[in-house]
Amino acid sequence: MGSISSSTTASDGLGPLFNTRSCNNCHINNGRGHAPEANINGISVPSFLIRLGKSYPNQNTPSNHVYPHIGDKTYGHQFQSQSTTGISPEGDYYLTYQTHTEVLSDGTKIELRKPQLHWRTLHYGNFEESTGFTMLASPALVGMGLLDSIPDKSILANADPNDSNNDGISGRVNWLDEEQTVIGRFGYKASVETVDQQNQSAFHTDLGLSTPLNPTASGDCTSRQRDCLNSPNGNSSHLDNLEVDEQQMRLVDLFVSLSSPPAMRNLKTTAFLEGKRVFDAAGCAGCHTPKMKTGNDSPLKALNNRTFYPFTDLLLHDMGPELASGFPSFSASPSEWRTASLWGLGLSEQISGRSGFLHDGRARNIEEAILWHGGEATSSQRHFKALTRENRQKLIFFLESL
Ligand code: HEC
Numbered sequence: 001m002g003s004i005s006s007s008t009t010a011s012d013g014l015g016p017l018f019n020t021r022s023c024n025n026c027h028i029n030n031g032r033g034h035a036p037e038a039n040i041n042g043i044s045v046p047s048f049l050i051r052l053g054k055s056y057p058n059q060n061t062p063s064n065h066v067y068p069h070i071g072d073k074t075y076g077h078q079f080q081s082q083s084t085t086g087i088s089p090e091g092d093y094y095l096t097y098q099t100h101t102e103v104l105s106d107g108t109k110i111e112l113r114k115p116q117l118h119w120r121t122l123h124y125g126n127f128e129e130s131t132g133f134t135m136l137a138s139p140a141l142v143g144m145g146l147l148d149s150i151p152d153k154s155i156l157a158n159a160d161p162n163d164s165n166n167d168g169i170s171g172r173v174n175w176l177d178e179e180q181t182v183i184g185r186f187g188y189k190a191s192v193e194t195v196d197q198q199n200q201s202a203f204h205t206d207l208g209l210s211t212p213l214n215p216t217a218s219g220d221c222t223s224r225q226r227d228c229l230n231s232p233n234g235n236s237s238h239l240d241n242l243e244v245d246e247q248q249m250r251l252v253d254l255f256v257s258l259s260s261p262p263a264m265r266n267l268k269t270t271a272f273l274e275g276k277r278v279f280d281a282a283g284c285a286g287c288h289t290p291k292m293k294t295g296n297d298s299p300l301k302a303l304n305n306r307t308f309y310p311f312t313d314l315l316l317h318d319m320g321p322e323l324a325s326g327f328p329s330f331s332a333s334p335s336e337w338r339t340a341s342l343w344g345l346g347l348s349e350q351i352s353g354r355s356g357f358l359h360d361g362r363a364r365n366i367e368e369a370i371l372w373h374g375g376e377a378t379s380s381q382r383h384f385k386a387l388t389r390e391n392r393q394k395l396i397f398f399l400e401s402l
């Protein structure tokens, strides 16, 4: 990110509690982050974070019930291991990994690892009994404006909440309200409506900066964190009594909205075309919708009437218990996730140095990511396991070219 508010010093209002000092520490070069290796301090990997939320009875049944985000009474909505001088950070954690091995039909063995969360220090006492934890590695930030500009009706056209076409895949919209008028698109569970809202909440929760939609300068401090609430802040009269004002928001929104996905590569090669055939035959496109089109009412003219290739339907799919989060998010149950876009997959490591796949970065490469697919994606996963080595390589070549 440029110099505008994306990289902060203590004097401009950062914190009091924060995860890291800039958007770029998590969305590395607009690319993705990764998960901490086993036993190292979580604080040393800023691109990974832990969300806190209420778990509910019956939350595992996908339904149209809307579960709002209610944070922990003491720690709030997100765990912050960093703080400004004089304020205690929330603590630190580490991960260990539970491993198991999947054997493909041709005998190839692939070890999968699942992160387990452990608290090392908790500086404000215990969590509430009902608090659940969701681990997230930062996603890449490309094509956000394009996804923002898809008309609602195009998203709804792909939804099949009751699987009435009987293909085992039932994409659901994450409705953010009971009346089913507001569609969520951003975040791993599609729990945020617009890029602007997502950016504003990132400033507030990740960096501890106030914005027009979140005007309190104390970020994610709770009423049980008095020192944090009462510490000096950077709300300034020349910024409409905020730390990040409307004008700065517009610039960040513009940057995030117009950062474009990489162009597809190797399009004309036989391996790409054959890989695409394997992708289709495995049913991947049932969720990873190749092509989308924007509408024509974006104030950013460059985003209007664009056909593009995100490989996502922006819908929620049940991915099975192994991938489940610690709490639901609006209409998304713990095991439901928004179909991940696949653009730029093959460039991930080049862009951010190292990277992980899936919401918590557990997958170290694309094969592992596919093998974790369960729930509605079980038959795709089985298809993948049964591929010949040659077809598997073509599929990966195709995916790495997107
Ligand atoms: C501490 C790491 C961290 C920082 C700092 C951070 N983000 Fe994020 N960002 C994430 C994670 C994790 C997600 C996924 C959130 C979710 O699923 O709810 C995310 C999601 C997003 C998304 C939505 C991506 C998508 O595919 O839907 C946008 C846009 C975004 N961040 C913008 C920003 C901006 C702008 C900043 C700086 C003001 C920022 N982020 C700072 C970790 C971070």
Ligand code: HEC
Pocket: 169, 188, 279, 282, 283, 284, 285, 286, 287, 288, 317, 318, 319, 323, 337, 338, 339, 340, 341, 342, 345, 356, 357, 358, 359, 360, 366, 369, 370, 373, 376, 377, 380, 381, 384, 399
């Ligand atoms: C039922 C819907 C569904 C099907 C079918 C499906 N996927 Fe996915 N895919 C998802 C969802 C949802 C995620 C995100 C899961 C998460 O983050 O935990 C995902 C994630 C991925 C990722 C990781 C992307 C990233 O950025 O981390 C890859 C790679 C992927 N899918 C490839 C495939 C391939 C290849 C196939 C076919 C063999 C396939 N998927 C079939 C829904 C599906």
